[in-house]
Amino acid sequence: MTDAAAPDASPPARAAAAPGRWKRWLLIAIPYCWLLALFLAPFFIVLKISVSDTVIAQPPYEPVLDLSQGWQGIKDWWSALDLENYSALFDDELYLASYLSSLKIATISTLLTLAIAYPMAYGMARAPKSIRPTLLMAVILPFWTSLLIRVYAWIGILNPDGLLNAFLLWARVINEPLYIMNTETAVYIGIVYSYLPFMVLPLYASLEKLDETLLEAAADLGCPPWKAFWKITVPLSLPGVIAGCFLVFIPAVGEFVIPDLLGGSETLMIGKTLYNEFFLNRDWPVSSAIAVLLLLVLVVPIAIYNNIQAREIGDKA
Amino acid sequence: MRKGLSGVNIVALTFGFAFLYLPILLLVIYSFNASQLVTVWGGFSTRWYVSLFHNEQLLEAAWVTIRVGLLSATVATVLGTLAAITLVRMGRFPGRTLFSGMVYAPLVMPEVITGLSMLLLFVAIGLDRGFITLALAHITFSMCFVAVVVQSRLISFDRSLEEAALDLGCTPFKTFFVITLPIILPAIVSGWMLAFTLSIDDLVISQFTTGPGATTLPMRIYSSVRLGVKPEINAVCTILIAIVTTGVIIASIATKRAENERMKAERAAAAGR
Numbered sequence: 001m002t003d004a005a006a007p008d009a010s011p012p013a014r015a016a017a018a019p020g021r022w023k024r025w026l027l028i029a030i031p032y033c034w035l036l037a038l039f040l041a042p043f044f045i046v047l048k049i050s051v052s053d054t055v056i057a058q059p060p061y062e063p064v065l066d067l068s069q070g071w072q073g074i075k076d077w078w079s080a081l082d083l084e085n086y087s088a089l090f091d092d093e094l095y096l097a098s099y100l101s102s103l104k105i106a107t108i109s110t111l112l113t114l115a116i117a118y119p120m121a122y123g124m125a126r127a128p129k130s131i132r133p134t135l136l137m138a139v140i141l142p143f144w145t146s147l148l149i150r151v152y153a154w155i156g157i158l159n160p161d162g163l164l165n166a167f168l169l170w171a172r173v174i175n176e177p178l179y180i181m182n183t184e185t186a187v188y189i190g191i192v193y194s195y196l197p198f199m200v201l202p203l204y205a206s207l208e209k210l211d212e213t214l215l216e217a218a219a220d221l222g223c224p225p226w227k228a229f230w231k232i233t234v235p236l237s238l239p240g241v242i243a244g245c246f247l248v249f250i251p252a253v254g255e256f257v258i259p260d261l262l263g264g265s266e267t268l269m270i271g272k273t274l275y276n277e278f279f280l281n282r283d284w285p286v287s288s289a290i291a292v293l294l295l296l297v298l299v300v301p302i303a304i305y306n307n308i309q310a311r312e313i314g315d316k317a
Numbered sequence: 318m319r320k321g322l323s324g325v326n327i328v329a330l331t332f333g334f335a336f337l338y339l340p341i342l343l344l345v346i347y348s349f350n351a352s353q354l355v356t357v358w359g360g361f362s363t364r365w366y367v368s369l370f371h372n373e374q375l376l377e378a379a380w381v382t383i384r385v386g387l388l389s390a391t392v393a394t395v396l397g398t399l400a401a402i403t404l405v406r407m408g409r410f411p412g413r414t415l416f417s418g419m420v421y422a423p424l425v426m427p428e429v430i431t432g433l434s435m436l437l438l439f440v441a442i443g444l445d446r447g448f449i450t451l452a453l454a455h456i457t458f459s460m461c462f463v464a465v466v467v468q469s470r471l472i473s474f475d476r477s478l479e480e481a482a483l484d485l486g487c488t489p490f491k492t493f494f495v496i497t498l499p500i501i502l503p504a505i506v507s508g509w510m511l512a513f514t515l516s517i518d519d520l521v522i523s524q525f526t527t528g529p530g531a532t533t534l535p536m537r538i539y540s541s542v543r544l545g546v547k548p549e550i551n552a553v554c555t556i557l558i559a560i561v562t563t564g565v566i567i568a569s570i571a572t573k574r575a576e577n578e579r580m581k582a583e584r585a586a587a588a589g590r
Contacts, residue, residue, distance in 0.1 A: 024407065027399060027402065027403065027407070028403050028407055028410060028416075030396065030399050031396050031397075031399045031400035031403060031416075031460070031464075032403070032412070032416055034396055034457070034460070035400075035416070035419040035420070035457070036419070038435065038438070038453060038454075038456075038457040039419050039422075039423060039457055040415075040419060041438060042434030042435050042437060042438040043434055045434065045437045045438055045441050046430075046433065046434045046437055049437055059440050116332075116333060116336070117333075119325070119326070119329030119333070120329055120330060120333035120334075122326065122329070123322065123326035123327070123329045123330040123333075124330065126322055126323075126326055127322055127326075127330070128322075133573075135330070137565075137566075137569055138334060138337075138338075139337070140565075141562060141565060142337050142338070142341065144514050144561045144562075144565050145341065145518075145557075145558055145561055145562075146517075146518035146520075146535060146554075146557060147518065147520070148518070148520050148535050148538060148539060148542070149341075149344070149538075149554040149557060149558065150340065150341065152344070152538070152542050152550065152554060153340035153341055153343065153344040153554075154340055155542070156343065156344065156347065156551075157340055157343065163343060193336065193337075193340070196333075196336070196337060197337075200333075246425065247425065250425040250426075250427070251425055251426075251427055251428075253427065254426075254427020254428070254429055254430060255427070256427075256428065256429050256521050257520060257521065257539075261542060261543075271427055271428075271429045274429045274430075274433065275429055275521075278433060278525075279524075284437070287433060288433065288437070291429070291430050291433050291434065294427065294429075294430060295430060298427070302422055302425060302426070303418075305421070305425060306417065306418050306421045306422060309417075309421045310414075310417050310421070
């Protein structure tokens, strides 16, 4: 009798603390399955279509996996796959040039963003505590405004008959209008402008928690301020620098709106090439192959970034 | 960092914030320009705002955008909160690394890739493109942003409150709704707002995943922007900026107030002890 009652004798709180096993699994399963189905599975479909052939049909690719044919259907499907689209990517200079130009533009704009964001974040971290939340808010606010709107705002400024030229001509700084619009310079301005908050926020987070007694100690020991900055502040803010650079670089490589609206036809970027291949040429297999290669280029930075994120959670939890 | 602001810091801050705000400010100012020309100031006028309300296409697109935004933000908030709880509270389980990867990757994934892959999924399973596919795509990328926002709140909160409730015999289910949910509610609300904003702002993913009859406002704006700067577009953008800015400022004041109340209550509780 007592034996049979034993399992129920555990304190009720303990039993309640561990929710039913199936409930726990259900809780995990809902977001897990959603992301598996709508985020991960689509990549395999992209991979599959990137090795299919282009046809003029709906959908515009072949072969389509036909499971009603049974094993024969799978075999036909498998044997018709090839790497033709990938070799096309390497044969045509347009694609390779787009890749390289994307990487170049993303790298340079990440560095430019860092150069503008670091003094800003540093100033914010040194500002009186009372106004810091307001400054932080002021950095975050533009991020809530649509990227499209922010890029559009620059068209009116950079156009040959835009506000910048009107101002500079009026101030007699220049005699001829500057042609910035539809050049790579305009793309740099657009990327730096759009991604600045992503760089400032992690930088500010790491600069704000910097222990000021370290700088005082350095000063007491006769270290000049610039040296203290270089030896103490910069290394301690490095996690913020790294996080910020990833947050700018990765999306910038595949950026579409900025090069499309500001870069004109002469600026090549892979996101734009993919978009045009898909919407203008309706070549789904080739655009899938571009997406796969773009992902391969980005998989290392994304993995590092994910690792940093996950570790940060691990430290705090 | 105690020395306060030096001259260099003030210059850096002024330059930085001018760079961030001047373009938006100019756009807003020129939306009230009476002249059709972008650079010529023809006096103050609200004519472009008036003409907006006669533009059926834009109004229709705005309505689609709002509906997709409300639906996707709400579903994304539920899924994102579940994902955050899974990441912070469920400890180790098989496939945890994959899960956290799937939550963080969409935050930096180039939009063209997300858009293309989702479109190909919808085509592969034979789902007709339109409102539903648009909402599914928006839910998927915005739930990850919600998860990150809620997760940071879950990490920073005091678990002893939950443990106390459980020790007093409260069921886990009830503990969640009585203790956990009120504490993380500000994060959930800002998560919802973020998801809603991301949805109404999105262009690229929408272009890929939409279909006939489901054209959103950013898509309409994009197609007119390609044809050049127009005062009417300035007016639409100004309205969108005004809505988002007001929402964000109200939300941040509300969060701040809730935080202060909570601190006060905690201090009172500590003093009572």
